[in-house]
Amino acid sequence: MADPGLLGPQRRALILDLVKRSGAVRVADLVEQLGVSDMTIRRDLDALARAGEVEKIYGGAVASGARAEEPGFEAKTHLASGAKAALADAAAALVEPGSVVAVSAGTTAYAVASRLLQVRGLTVVTNSLPVADLLRDNVADVAGTGPTLLLTGGTPTPSAALVGPLADQAIRSLYVDLLIIGAHGVSERAGLTTPNLAEAQTNRALIAAARRVVAVADHSKWGVVGLSAFAALTEIDCFVTDDGLDAPARAALEESVGRLIVAGSAEDSAG
Structure with missing residues (x-):
């Protein structure tokens, strides 16, 4: 715990250093680490945000310039749509007929789910309302071969x-193959x-339930840090991205994940 007698500028300097090192901080954690009140933090x-050093979000702050807001599903649908299509095709190719597959929320995972309609004998577990709607609305169009749907409850x-x-x-209570x-x-x-x-907590539950974890994220997600982490790179068995990802980021992923697939190019690296 830091010295609670620190002056305001010293305390804010420590907070800024934590933000720069970790990408995000939570008010509750800072209260414990710095030994001061919630109001003081x-x-x-507020002072760091006014100075443009951080961006405040619910429950904490992130580094200035980090995308901290959570846009709605529709707002995200058209972002990097070409890249999402390429990596969705690559990720869907990893799904085996007859397996139990969990699909998380988000537009990239949704794009993968749209490729699973023709895969025979699948059981799909999802906490995504759009994915559930997609599977429900299209199962009749695939002559009864479409996936069986299991939708989690929740808010x-x-x-x-x-x-x-x-x-x-x-x-x-579930165990999924992928x-x-x-x-x-x-x-x-x-x-x-x-x-x-x-959502981070629910994502952790999904990861714990899976035998293999395939992460899907286009190149625009690299370097973006949200408030809460739900998986280290070393927990990812396969990371699927697009060929817009730069060389340093690819190298970092190759060192950490089990396998890196770069869609839209001939690269497919085993880590």
Whole structure:
């Protein structure tokens, strides 16, 4: 614990250093680490935000310039749509007929789910309302060969994910062969992150239930850090991205994940 007698500028300097090192901080953690009140921390974050050093989000702050807001599902659908299509094709190719597959929330995971309609004998577990709607609405169009759907309960987030204790309890009772999971942001230090604390917890439950974890994220997600981390890169068996990802980021992923697939190019590296 830091010295609670620190002056305001000293305390804010420590907070800024934590933000720069980890990408994000939570008010509750800072209260414990610095030994001051919740109100004091919030005033410090206000001062840092006014100076343009950090961006405040619900429950904490992220580095200035990090994408901390959680846009709705529709708002994210058209972002990097070409890259998402390429990596969705690559990720869907990893799904074996007759397996049990979990699909997380998010538009990239949704794009993968749209490729699973023709895979025979699948059981799909999802906490995504759009994925559930997609499978339900299209199963009649695939002559009865479409996936069997299991939808978790829970409370919906702005990104149309079902999260919370109800979702977590349902997921913990399951065992799946493969998990397809997206992320709000990905970085070498923070791993896979989201701005929603409850969604992070539910994502952790999905990862714990899966024999293999396939992360899908286009190049625009690299370097973005949300409030809460839900997986280290070393927990990812296969990471699927597009060929817009730069060389240093590819090298960092190759060193950490089990396998890196770069869609839209001939590269497919084993880590």
